[in-house]
Amino acid sequence: MSIRIGIVGYGNLGRGVETAIRLQPDMELVGVFTRRDPAQVATGGAAVFALDSLADRRDDIDVLVLCGGSKSDLPEQTPELAARFTVVDSYDNHGQIPQHFAAVDAAARAAGTTAVISTGWDPGLFSINRLYGEAILAQGETYTFWGRGLSQGHSDALRRVPGVAGAVQYTIPAEHAIERVRAGEQPELTTREKHDRQCFVVLEDGADAEQVREAIVTMPDYFAPYDTTVTFITAEELARDHTGMPHGGFVIRSGASSPGTTQTIEYRLQLDSNPEFTASVLVAYARAAARLAAAGDHGAKTPFDIAPGLLSPKSAAELRAELL
């Protein structure tokens, strides 16, 4: 029997989940559940329902994939919905994950549901690779580099600078720093040494380019701690060249198994679309969540708690024969 999925929230990630489910042999999409007027939400074909109508759908949904924002949607929605459904979310506010876990765990245990939180790629696949690195190379250093990737938060910060009509920001991992890590040097790297920030900015009519540049590169927290370049472009160039949402990065563990014997583990993602990839990860974890729920393994889980075989549509016997 197919795993019946509901999507809660239809933004970039929700759209990605709709696309990803079509590629899965054992899943069917029940529909999208939104806080907005369903008539105003245009999907790629999925039925759209009001979020409130979930109250009546308990028996025809196996897993809800929660696609709200981490800032204010998921802290409320995940515990609330875990009290009624098995759920998966991509909560990415790293510093608050323990609190989020505790709130979701209490709701899921009380209700007898399973809730996989903080999956995706970071947190998610990168977290698992940091764990493998530390566990296997007990002595060493772990490095995470992000990019080349579009940063939504930094792009928003640029758009708030007076004189800016439109802008995007890319985070670029510093090639020199990556080479030193790959060479086994285990360097101590400052924030400035690890990543650069590249800004593409459209000026408002009459704005002073030099003033705008200065306001950007000196912005505390966002740009001042980094080497930041600002390139002024036209609105046409922004629309033509900067609408994608690429991202990716590296997790590198560099260690020594005995004096002078360097061992390096590297995991790399290069993504044309951050939301479509994150959605693909969520969908694989939805399969694991459905299986855990069916087996009576309830409560909150993170990617650290999920056995890899549960992510695959193949049986354990097929996996042993084909991939081991």
Ligand code: NDP
């Ligand atoms: P969006 O801002 O596109 O969507 C968030 C929510 O906003 C939607 O669920 C939707 O809820 C609402 N919304 C979307 N579009 C509109 C609109 N036009 N008007 C009004 N409301 C709208 O966020 P993303 O999908 O890009 O990202 C969601 C979260 O995914 C991020 O906050 C981030 O935390 C997480 N993420 C995690 C990653 C990981 O590796 N773990 C990687 C990437 C992202 P509704 O339909 O109910 O209105």
